[in-house]
Amino acid sequence: MKLKTPGQPQSPCANDNKNSGFIMITTVLIVAAVFSVILIKTALSTITHLETKDISLNALKIQYFTEGCIQEALIQYDRDQTYTGGDFNIGTGSCNVSVTGSGYDATLVITGNLNNYDRTLNINIATQSWDN
Numbered sequence: 820m821k822l823k824t825p826g827q828p829q830s831p832c833a834n835d836n837k838n839s840g841f842i843m844i845t846t847v848l849i850v851a852a853v854f855s856v857i858l859i860k861t862a863l864s865t866i867t868h869l870e871t872k873d874i875s876l877n878a879l880k881i882q883y884f885t886e887g888c889i890q891e892a893l894i895q896y897d898r899d900q901t902y903t904g905g906d907f908n909i910g911t912g913s914c915n916v917s918v919t920g921s922g923y924d925a926t927l928v929i930t931g932n933l934n935n936y937d938r939t940l941n942i943n944i945a946t947q948s949w950d951n
Contacts, residue, residue: 877934878936880933880936881933881937884912885914885938888916891914892914892927893927896925896944900921900925903917903918904917904918904927904928911934913931915930916930923945923946924944927941928941929941
């Protein structure tokens, strides 16, 4: 092993060995931070996408459910034109029907509730008797 004598210039590579560890750690931290930001952005985007799809699915469910309420209300009204409405359940949801008017000129207001989602529709009935 060769000893340095005082006053002998240091090689330019001597400081590079000391700084190379610092540079490596800094590079790893920067790359890790960038990957973390990308992963967090992707995770948040996925969660937002899933929530949007869940809302869309619930909107379709309440639409079809309310159509079932409409069909039931129309069946009841067809059987008895003095039907004034009421509440009934279909599966896990509930329907509320109110009827204004009677006979061949009536309006049905139907509200369906399913999983805390509501949908209200107005159905106007204007028919003529076969007796005429």
